[in-house]
Amino acid sequence: MSPLVWLGVPAIASLAASLILATPIRVAGLQAPEPVFALVPAFAWAMARPSIFPPIVLVGLGLALDLLWGGPLGLWPTCLLGAYALVFAARRILSGQDVLGLFAWYAAACATAMTVGLALMSLRAGHVPSLFGAAAQFAVTLVLYPFAWRLIERYEASEIRYR
């Protein structure tokens, strides 16, 4: 599996999913949630193997999210890299974990990303953004864990860590 495939395909897929969810969808009169799809590859790449490419791709992916969502540039690259850094630092502990153990670490990675975002936007805006809004986005991003688990399984099956 070439870097173009194990990095490029999940990056494009998460960006496409973000674009689709950015349409003004309403379910039963309520706005559809806005999960952060890019946290799925950020988690899986840190688990897959150490490489210089994932941080670079995460910067690009984060910038694309900033431009798509109209936020300040650099916000989502830093959030995604914060989540990636946590998993990257703990990857020895994570190897061999079962589904539930990895889910706990995925939740920790998502929480790190949201905390970094809250801290940066608090500094910028001069007040803390809505914790309810951050908690809602955190919750809907947790629902994406099966995609992260499936991606990690694919990486293990193709043995990219030995290439």
Next chain:
Amino acid sequence: MSLRDGPLGEIKPPLIWLAGVALIAAMALGVGLFVTDGQRGQTFAGLRRAADSLASPAGAVLSAPVRWTGDIVGDIGDYLRAGSQNRDLRAELAAARTWRDQAVALRHENERLRGLLGIATAPAMPMISADTVLDARGPFSNSRLADAGADQGITEGNPVLSEHGLVGRITGVGGRVSRVMLLTDVESRLPVLLVRTNGRAILTGDGGPNPALAYLRTHDALREGDRVLTSGDGGVAPRGLPVGTAVRGFGGVWRVALDADAAPIDFVRVLIFKDFSQLAQPADLAPRELPSTATEAPEAPVTLVPAPSPAAKAPAP
């Protein structure tokens, strides 16, 4: 001799070190971009315009089926509720006729009083209608992409309304696309007027559905349901645009339930409002030549100068 052939060529840093260095460098880049990106829409404006211009057609294509589905569901719902809607509309019509008569009488009285006082009314401002094609609704950014831009005369700062009330303002403009920062955005600030008390406040977005009323300044205590309008202070928006009603949030903080939340913000109207100079006669604002401030004896104290007598002003024979 190349570097690879020398003694340094034997050095092979572990892959994990290289990955760590790449991670630190990428984080530094991310933080650097965040710090250098000043007021939203101003820095990297060209990049944002290009991205919005690319995303707008994709959003229009993707949102079309969503809109069609919504229309079909709405039509079915209207058909099923036709009987009860008819009754409600008859009741509303009866009430509206009473209000219409009062409004006509008040309008005549208002016009007469304005004529007596010599007050000039604000001229009508042009509006541009647009569809919203993309929607960011996360905790850190609340904005929409509208499919009208500089080609239609929209500029940064223009207020944006739905059919119910103020939605936000334009923060970025491309040729046929513009970015609308919603009132709920973390960085949104808007001076507002509390109608009953004539108080003032700054409507402060925080990413939640109900922006807070900060710097609240009013003589009478605020009540639930008090109307909130734009105050016009600072020239951000013209005075009197409907914003919402006051509600008390968690911790006793006063917030505003936005009028614009009454229905989906699929269509918006962009008010072509620049600043208050648009509301005045240009001739009145033109620079005038002021009288000279020079005196005959500038060093003399002003309080000791005697007032000139009429005889002194008379020309010498």
